[in-house]
Amino acid sequence: MPQLHDVDYTLEYPYTRTTGPVIGPFLTGLRDGRILGQRCGDRVLCPPMEFDPDTFATLEPDLVEVGPGGVVENWTWVAEPSAKHPFDRPFGFAFIKLDGADTALVHAVDTGGDPEAISTGMRVQAQFREERHGSVADVYFVPEADAADQVIEPGDEPVTITEHLISLRINEPLYPHRARFAQGLLDGKIIGQRSPVTGKVYVPGRGYDNMSRVLMSESDEVEVSDVGTVVAFTELNPVQYYGQTETEPYVRCSILFDGTDQPVIGIDIRDMTVDEMRVGMRMRCIWRDPEDRSVEDIDNRFGNVPESVYVRFEPTGEPDVPADELKEHSW
Amino acid sequence: MVSLAEDVAIVAFEQTPSHAHFNDSEPAMIMPCVNSVIEQVGMDRHDIDFTIAGSCDYLSGMPFAFVMNIDAVGAWPPVYESHVEMDGAWALFEGFVRLQSGDIDTVLVSGSGKCSPGSYREGFSLQTDPYVHAPIGLDPRTQAGFQAQALIAAGKATERDFAEVVARSHANAKNNPYAQLSGDLFVDDLLAEPYVQQPLRRLDCPPTSDGAAAMIIARADRARELCDNPVWIRAIDHRIDSHHPTLRDLTDSPSVRIAAERVGLYDGPVDIAELTVTYSPEEIILRDALGLNGQTSVNPSGGPLTGSPFMAVGLTRVIELARAIRNGDGGRGVAHASSGPALQQNLLCVLEGDG
Numbered sequence: 144m145p146q147l148h149d150v151d152y153t154l155e156y157p158y159t160r161t162t163g164p165v166i167g168p169f170l171t172g173l174r175d176g177r178i179l180g181q182r183c184g185d186r187v188l189c190p191p192m193e194f195d196p197d198t199f200a201t202l203e204p205d206l207v208e209v210g211p212g213g214v215v216e217n218w219t220w221v222a223e224p225s226a227k228h229p230f231d232r233p234f235g236f237a238f239i240k241l242d243g244a245d246t247a248l249v250h251a252v253d254t255g256g257d258p259e260a261i262s263t264g265m266r267v268q269a270q271f272r273e274e275r276h277g278s279v280a281d282v283y284f285v286p287e288a289d290a291a292d293q294v295i296e297p298g299d300e301p302v303t304i305t306e307h308l309i310s311l312r313i314n315e316p317l318y319p320h321r322a323r324f325a326q327g328l329l330d331g332k333i334i335g336q337r338s339p340v341t342g343k344v345y346v347p348g349r350g351y352d353n354m355s356r357v358l359m360s361e362s363d364e365v366e367v368s369d370v371g372t373v374v375a376f377t378e379l380n381p382v383q384y385y386g387q388t389e390t391e392p393y394v395r396c397s398i399l400f401d402g403t404d405q406p407v408i409g410i411d412i413r414d415m416t417v418d419e420m421r422v423g424m425r426m427r428c429i430w431r432d433p434e435d436r437s438v439e440d441i442d443n444r445f446g447n448v449p450e451s452v453y454v455r456f457e458p459t460g461e462p463d464v465p466a467d468e469l470k471e472h473s474w
Numbered sequence: 475m476v477s478l479a480e481d482v483a484i485v486a487f488e489q490t491p492s493h494a495h496f497n498d499s500e501p502a503m504i505m506p507c508v509n510s511v512i513e514q515v516g517m518d519r520h521d522i523d524f525t526i527a528g529s530c531d532y533l534s535g536m537p538f539a540f541v542m543n544i545d546a547v548g549a550w551p552p553v554y555e556s557h558v559e560m561d562g563a564w565a566l567f568e569g570f571v572r573l574q575s576g577d578i579d580t581v582l583v584s585g586s587g588k589c590s591p592g593s594y595r596e597g598f599s600l601q602t603d604p605y606v607h608a609p610i611g612l613d614p615r616t617q618a619g620f621q622a623q624a625l626i627a628a629g630k631a632t633e634r635d636f637a638e639v640v641a642r643s644h645a646n647a648k649n650n651p652y653a654q655l656s657g658d659l660f661v662d663d664l665l666a667e668p669y670v671q672q673p674l675r676r677l678d679c680p681p682t683s684d685g686a687a688a689m690i691i692a693r694a695d696r697a698r699e700l701c702d703n704p705v706w707i708r709a710i711d712h713r714i715d716s717h718h719p720t721l722r723d724l725t726d727s728p729s730v731r732i733a734a735e736r737v738g739l740y741d742g743p744v745d746i747a748e749l750t751v752t753y754s755p756e757e758i759i760l761r762d763a764l765g766l767n768g769q770t771s772v773n774p775s776g777g778p779l780t781g782s783p784f785m786a787v788g789l790t791r792v793i794e795l796a797r798a799i800r801n802g803d804g805g806r807g808v809a810h811a812s813s814g815p816a817l818q819q820n821l822l823c824v825l826e827g828d829g
Contacts, residue, residue: 219619227611313535
């Protein structure tokens, strides 16, 4: 099996959430250097909630300042912080009952990395970060003796929206069949897998035939033609969503390579307009020179033949295949 | 205990080993399990009335990864299919409820997860409250640490108790060919290990695992046609505690107690308990809430501390229990699955043999 790159990418979703009548003031308060709790009968809830946690009755917004000092009621020491934690050095997570509150807030306590410096019953105090965005991460806690006086400049508008860009890093080797497909592209070959049950040829192979529910291996692999037939196409006008890298309209098509039973989807055409495309049109791959080919963008998803291995797809000039013969493959 | 409209039995089950890393796709991991259960009962895939899977796209690192997983059950012709973004044990729950309507006979249930490519600590921190917890990365291991500390503070357990759970689990796993970790561990050695999440040490926490599991369940008449030794699902229930860890007693599990009442667990002997003990302190809480005593064999498979493919691990508890009952190790048992941090959500399933 060829040794190629590992798959290493970060999946991101930007989440935007409205804050509502209780969390909104709470997050506004944090941005402005104050911690607010919500009155619930004769209790004060912090973190504040829109409902009574015992009866689930709706609470009218009624916020009151708590803290900035409080008491640790429970704690655990994070020896190996994750990328999503508030500190990149070891720290404590704690249940902190703020002065004036009756419930505890979960938050991070920075003791300078010393696990001996945190204990149940100790007093801690809120510290606010230099840059605040109306997030629970605007604040953290330190042992009371370590707290510094802070002058916090309040912001202008109330916090009505939170933005949370979540990201998950995925890192693993290319699956063996993906590595062989990628190596094939570097060698100027398109590798497919032939089902041992039906004889149908899938490009790229998935490592299995999902029609017959049978796993496939290297012995099922075949080199297929780099000449094929357009079975579907569309023009993409890039919408500028988060993560979009395209700016200009382009054509994306699916090509059924000769001798295969499944089109390769997502082949991008930059030098023809959508008006010049036809279902049934015969196309051939014009490969890049071997030293210019790259498969670094190949991952473990069952994707396309990437532009990083070809210069363009070029009409062969052969007569079109009647569209009627391609109905099974129009995807 | 809730009376059932339809008696339902497990007629076939299969699981993969718990892999430290499975170097192929999730469908390729599930497919052999699905093929096995179909072959066990001599069915054709097209004879299965309903298919349901549990998995997590955040673990798979791909939007709509669960759709790709349908490849593992055969994508054509179209199947009557559902999915839960939860452990396969909740897929079993939906399948069980679906059979209660009485109009279909068989359900294929699966669960799968690959934890190795990503970080389950980061991924599952996104299950928490999006305003006050997720932005500080409040992860399941941290919440398990809180739970452990609360047990110690309440005098209900010690770090030695946690280590004993670990040692017993690893010893039990020596007889489990699917386990990822197993062996003879000494409690004093375990206690000499450094903390990763004080008061938890590395082996108090689950290994990173990839794996899948599948089963076929059927209504009574069909179950008897399909196999000689059905294992009966007598009751199943799931309950939730608050997602705010500071608003509940972390040393107890009210949701487990409610579910145990609902499934009639306390009404008879419990020979075997297969529990989703993802972190060692959870076994102490579960034993107490389930009212287990020395009569019950707890996690004879070794449990999740010895192999924890999230999204399959709960369904695997049901499978391990069904296998033990089929083997005659006991007549009645309980399988437990958990979702959310620190045993926030719990599912119980009571199984009995065909005696």
